[in-house]
Amino acid sequence: MGMLFEPFTDVVPSFFGWLNQGPLTLTIFLHTIIILPMFWIYFSEKKRLQQEK
Template identity: 75%
Template sequence: MFEAFTDVVPSFFGTLNQGPMTLTIFLHTVIILPMFFLYRQEKKRLENEQ
């Protein structure tokens, strides 16, 4: 998944560009997993209002 990272300026986006799996794991942890948390939180809030 990770190869030798040789770049003039090692950056965060350069690390994500190592391969498709790295980007997929990053997007799931940053975007999709919090969506489940927010969904459950809002669902509980809506049920309590009724």
């Protein structure tokens, strides 16, 4: 029965452990989830504004 839950409990701490490895890892992670959508929104808005002219 314990076998079923072992992979799940392994995945979550390893993810947080990976985040806690150093400030660089956390910075890269935050930049990925914040800055990439910002670029995507910027370029999509730019394209939309050019189409309206």
